[in-house]
Amino acid sequence: MEFIEIKDGCYYFKSAVNIGYILSGDRSMGMLIDAGLEASAAKKALKTLQEERLPVTHLFITHAHADHFGGAQYVQKNVDVHTIAPALEEAIMRYPTLEPMYLFHGNVPLKEMRNKFLEAPPISIDEICEPGIWKKDSFEVTFMAFPGHSYNQFGVLYKNILYAADSFLGKEVLEKHKIPFIVDSASNFSTLQDLLKAEVSGMLPGHGSFLERYEDTIKANIEVHQRVLSQVNNFLIASGDRGLSLEDLISKMLLKHEIEPANLGSYSLFRTAVTSYLIQLIEERKAVYTIKEGRPMVFSGQSSA
Numbered sequence: 001m002e003f004i005e006i007k008d009g010c011y012y013f014k015s016a017v018n019i020g021y022i023l024s025g026d027r028s029m030g031m032l033i034d035a036g037l038e039a040s041a042a043k044k045a046l047k048t049l050q051e052e053r054l055p056v057t058h059l060f061i062t063h064a065h066a067d068h069f070g071g072a073q074y075v076q077k078n079v080d081v082h083t084i085a086p087a088l089e090e091a092i093m094r095y096p097t098l099e100p101m102y103l104f105h106g107n108v109p110l111k112e113m114r115n116k117f118l119e120a121p122p123i124s125i126d127e128i129c130e131p132g133i134w135k136k137d138s139f140e141v142t143f144m145a146f147p148g149h150s151y152n153q154f155g156v157l158y159k160n161i162l163y164a165a166d167s168f169l170g171k172e173v174l175e176k177h178k179i180p181f182i183v184d185s186a187s188n189f190s191t192l193q194d195l196l197k198a199e200v201s202g203m204l205p206g207h208g209s210f211l212e213r214y215e216d217t218i219k220a221n222i223e224v225h226q227r228v229l230s231q232v233n234n235f236l237i238a239s240g241d242r243g244l245s246l247e248d249l250i251s252k253m254l255l256k257h258e259i260e261p262a263n264l265g266s267y268s269l270f271r272t273a274v275t276s277y278l279i280q281l282i283e284e285r286k287a288v289y290t291i292k293e294g295r296p297m298v299f300s301g302q303s304s305a
Contacts, residue, residue, distance in 0.1 A: 042071025148188025170208015
């Protein structure tokens with residue numbers, strides 16, 4: 001895990017899941033931005049900061065996905081930190097079983113879904129953030145809401161460097177995932193458009209390298225999401241008056257992208273993402289649904305149920 005300085009006061013730990021770090025002007029306060037998947041990642045970050053004699057006084061968790069706060073409990077147990085998180089996301093951080101639970105239709109999840117990738121150790125939250133300027137003595141940052149990938153994901157702007165969490169993915173990561181995980185397609189598109197209009201010195205995604213020139217990467221994200229949305233719509237149009245069951249629609253999308261989920265947890269992530277696109281189509285009246293013979297059936301808005 002490489003510790004990289006972006007500019008004076010702005011750093012990150014480059015890994016499969018990036019951990020950000022920002023330092024106040026007087027060097028008396030330092031904020032970790034996310035904490036990695038597990039304790040080992042957080043331990044390495046804290047060790048490096050200690051060796052560099054850099055303080056850790058605050059911890060900001062951008063959103064409640066296990067790969068971003070799995071190491072937070074280790075931080076809280078080993079450092080006296082003030083922990084900040086967005087509303088709703090913080091509830092999942094306090095009760096992490098909520099993540100596999102919502103991915104499992106609200107049922108008590110099967111044991112195989114209760115793993116480090118879907119259920120992080122619980123943490124306590126000291127402060128719920130709001131969009132806008134946050135200030136503590138000489139430390140001043142701007143919190144920004146980036147919903148779409150998660151319900152109430154936030155990013156952090158500091159010294160004109162945007163720690164963007166999972167509001168967009170690096171190009172290599174984007175290609176790897178094929179159908180990126182989102183919970184709200186319409187909000188996701190709005191967030192990406194807002195990022196495209198942003199005038200900052202650079203952006204750090206939660207997965208991928210720091211980018212000074214970020215426009216092409218954000219456009220690539222938009223193109224992927226538009227393509228997946230169109231594919232969902234096209235499958236519904238092709239089904240005509242027969243329609244598709246929700247499970248059949250998900251199956252067609254997975255087969256199209258040659259995705260074979262390794263387990264139920266992985267399948268649940270793709271199911272949620274595909275359903276997000278379907279919800280956008282329903283809200284735009286490009287798709288409709290009905291319950292037929294005991295199953296939810298979805299149809300193109302051009303067809304009748």
